[in-house]
Amino acid sequence: MTAILADAPAAARWDSRRRAGRFLMFAAIVLLCAWVLLPIYLLIVNALSSPNEVTGFPKRMLPSFDTGSISFFINFAGVAKALWNSILVAALTMVLSIGIGAPAGYALSRFDFPGKEAFRFLVLMTRAFPLPLLALPLAVMFIRTGLDDTPVGLAIVHTTLALPFAVLITFSLFSGIPFELEEAAWTLGCTRLQAFWKVVMPLALPGIAASAVFAFTISWNEVFAAAVLTIENRTLTAFLLQSLNVSPLYLKFAGGAALVVPALIFIFAVRKYLFAMWGIANR
Amino acid sequence: MKTMMKLISGAALAMALGAGAAHAQVLFWSTQAKPVEETQKMRDQVLSGFEGGVDYQPQDDGPWLTRVQAELQAGSGTIGVLGALHGSLSSLAADLVDLSDVDLGGAKVNEAYRELATLDTGEQKYLPWMQATYIMAANKKALEFLPEGTDLDTITYDQLTAWSKNLAEKTGSPKFGFPGGPDGLKHRFFQGFLVPSYTKSMVTKFRSAEAEAGWNKFKELWQYTNPNSTNYAFMQQPLLTEEVWVAFDHVARLADAFNQKPDDFVAFPAPAGPAGRGFMPVVAGVAIPKTAPDMDKAKALVAYMLKPETQIATLRATNFFPVVEVTLPDDMPNSVKLSAPAVAAMTGAEDALPALLPIGLGDLGGKFNQVYTDTYERIVLGGQDVRAVLDEQADVLRGLLEQAKAPCWAPDAPSQGACPVE
Structure with missing residues (x-):
């Protein structure tokens, strides 16, 4: 009896401490969500408001569903084509950087070869030079070879930017899959290729998809090369970003929404694979 | 996922090969x-x-x-x-x-x-x-704070400073705005407006006592300038939100304010200094x-x-x-109706002093602008000694002009060989 009585305050203390902990965790979750969601929310609200409401004060928290600014963008000559080009270039970048990056990552994780460390370092070097510096010789070369102003040409440049990530992500990915699994497959009659395809690939796929998403966003966000290397086939970012910078506030919001929403939709569609990179749904 | 990737890549390749129509x-x-x-x-x-x-x-x-x-x-x-x-x-x-x-x-x-x-x-x-060119714009609310005897069409830097002081003291916050942000056209203000208005020169008298007086005046004005000015690029926005009541900017960068609220604003010429009303076309x-x-x-x-x-x-x-x-x-649109008379009053003023865009600098133009921007940042933002900054920046300026071998342009008197910095 006395023991129970003595325990009660301790239990209550324990309980309140747990409650405080839980409160802190929820607070942190809410804060983090607000950190990400609030700017997007404000962007959407302002994109759906009339110019006067955007510059006015106090700010509204609910959109008035004035579609003036948005429809300006939909009718702005070339937006639809630029959007298509963006998707095209980003998709090509994704395919190219995984197609080239994943084998490189596999080789780095499975084989020992001379110059391996130097290679890993060199891969990163492609990001060491700023694009404005490289754009001029690249553009000259592209014009001479006929790659100029084609989605493929731009995708090649974007692939160079995305490749280091693809190589390094897939490298750590393949390193995390035990070599013994492959060996087991060989002893059971698989060829090297079959073992890779049937055993390693299914395990690595979510991570590969994640690095593909990375490549996609890198391409989607790139402006300078896109602005210099394409004219007829502009990407959405090259098409809008420079103009938005100097446009009135309400058009900035509408244009911002036009740039963000497609990327959000894409990320949402592949979120399962993106989480895989952080190990939440690795199987 | 695999089939999706295949589909996307297939479609992408097909499109990519089909693209590239003639221009x-x-x-x-x-x-x-x-x-x-x-x-x-x-x-x-x-x-x-x-x-x-x-x-x-x-x-x-x-x-x-x-x-x-x-x-x-x-x-x-x-x-x-x-x-x-x-x-x-x-x-x-x-x-x-x-x-x-x-x-x-x-x-x-x-x-x-x-x-x-x-x-x-x-x-x-x-x-x-x-x-x-560049002109001034003011919210009509600011007009009641104009110092006595000030005519907007013949405004001077002294009057502008007194006005801004009035505004800051009587409304409780600084109301003068200046496009001093990274994308703002501040260098043009110093090259074509402030320095010529005090020295009748853009280059030659860069480090003269008159130029020193001009920079000191701007430093004084800065006390009554909205501190957000270091972010502004287009003054039409802060004018519309009324963060700023009086502003200097390029006509095209004020147009939106005039068009959206033509009844709220007045446009008037850039101010004059002791040497004239410097302005840059x-x-x-x-x-x-x-x-x-x-x-x-x-x-x-x-x-x-x-x-x-x-x-x-x-x-x-x-x-x-x-x-x-x-x-x-x-x-014509309201922006034109409002700004055209101000431009006419400025270019046609008795003390009008056109200061041309730099001529003959070629690709050194960016560095030339940087001299004025650096001078502004050091004197006004950094609070460094005006005399010392002007002396140092004058050396940079002289180096640039000698490198480009650029002769003087208006309002500086024509020169044989590179424009001298005295």
Whole structure:
């Protein structure tokens, strides 16, 4: 009896401490969500408001569903084509950087070869030079070879930017899959290729998809090369970003929404694979 | 996922191979009319009348120049016509086609600008396209705080400072605004307005006692300037939100405020200093690079841009004024109605002192601007000693002018050889 009585305050203390902990965790979750969601929310609200409401004060928290600014963008000559080009270039970048990056990552994780460390370092070097510096010789070369102003040409440049990530992500990915699994497959009659395809690939796929998403966003966000290397086939970012910078506030919001929403939709569609990179749904 | 990837890549490849159709329209590669609404108007209202069609593509200066250089180096290009400010075109002088044989019809082009556009080569390297300048704008609410005896049309830097002081003290917060952000045109204010107004010179008297007085006046004004000014690029925005009641900026960068709330604002000339009312006219030009794919069509487009009707349409679209003789119709936008009298009052003032854009600096133009920006940052933002900063920056300035071997331009007196910095 006395023991129970003595325990009660301790239990209550324990309980309140747990409650405080839980409160802190929820607070942190809410804060983090607000950190990400609030700017997007404000962007959407302002994109759906009339110019006067955007510059006015106090700010509204609910959109008035004035579609003036948005429809300006939909009718702005070339937006639809630029959007298509963006998707095209980003998709090509994704395919190219995984197609080239994943084998490189596999080789780095499975084989020992001379110059391996130097290679890993060199891969990163492609990001060491700023694009404005490289754009001029690249553009000259592209014009001479006929790659100029084609989605493929731009995708090649974007692939160079995305490749280091693809190589390094897939490298750590393949390193995390035990070599013994492959060996087991060989002893059971698989060829090297079959073992890779049937055993390693299914395990690595979510991570590969994640690095593909990375490549996609890198391409989607790139402006300078896109602005210099394409004219007829502009990407959405090259098409809008420079103009938005100097446009009135309400058009900035509408244009911002036009740039963000497609990327959000894409990320949402592949979120399962993106989480895989952080190990939440690795199987 | 796998099938999705296959589908995407298949479609992408198919599209990529199909792309690359021939370029029938003239590509107009421009650094002007970049804001989306202006671009839209350029396409719909200005260029739609050109037979054969124009593909109008506005760019930031960086990609604009890189692309032109790439085409010139590669020896073949897609750009038909270039549109840019005088300074950007002057760095390309050697690769621009002589435009003196373009048939302009009856259009009478401003002779001074036409002369400027030869870039001292004897050839017509570009043709002036449109012009603008900088003026002041004020919210009508600010007028009641005007110091006694101040006439907006003849305002001076002393009066502007007194006014801003009044505003700051009586409304509780600083109400003068200045485009001092990274994308703001602050360097033009110092080159073309503040320094000439005090020294009647842009370069020669850079470190004179008069210049020192001018910078000290600006430092005084800065106390009553909205501190957000270090972020502003286009003053129309803070004017509309009423963060700022009095502002200095490029006419095109004030236009939105005048158009949206014409009854709330007044426009007036830039202030005068002891040496006169310094102001800088801005000229944009159209040029044709040597690599233009269809030279005749490009020249036709240049001629089209200078037709009086096109010039008026351009004014409506961009708030840049015509460079050929035109009679303006009555139904101009509010921004034009408000700013035109202010521009006229400034350029026609008795103490008017036009300070031209730098001439003959070529690609050192950016560094030239940087001298003035650095001076501003060190004196006004850094609070460093005015005399010492001017002495140091004068050395940089002298170095640049000697490197470029650029003779003086107005308002400095003509010089033999590089313009001296005394």
